[in-house]
Amino acid sequence: QVQLVESGGGLVQPGGSLRLSCAVSGRSVQIAGEAWHRQGPGGRRELVAARTSGGATRYAPSVEGRFTISRDSSTNTIFLQMDNLKPEDSGVYYCNAQLRLRAFTPANEYWGQGTQVTVSS
Numbered sequence: 001q002v003q004l005v006e007s008g009g010g011l012v013q014p015g016g017s018l019r020l021s022c023a024v025s026g027r028s029v030q031i032a033g034e035a036w037h038r039q040g041p042g043g044r045r046e047l048v049a050a051r052t053s054g055g056a057t058r059y060a061p062s063v064e065g066r067f068t069i070s071r072d073s074s075t076n077t078i079f080l081q082m083d084n085l086k087p088e089d090s091g092v093y094y095c096n097a098q099l100r101l102r103a104f105t106p107a108n109e110y111w112g113q114g115t116q117v118t119v120s121s
Contacts (some may be wrong), residue, residue, distance in 0.1 A: 002026040009115030022095030032107040053057040
């Protein structure tokens, strides 16, 4: 059974840094692509960062230059490094991944449960 579990969220002061982790469980799972979304206090969800299997990345303009999405393929862990955090970055962050459970089959989409990030002094 496939499961995505986020961790690394918490309370941080403005200008600080956090690294979110998304551990992908499941035997012989291949990550075809990954992304991070966040839902702010107003309830609106937005794409923060995305990465394809080929390594191409894209970021929301509000976080570009401050956030970095990456992957450790050896452990099937997805990361979001967040630097120079601002109060506006606060919200629930969700890991999203396109996972291939078997070779030469279409990848399916999975979501984590979310982790809270609060940027406040």
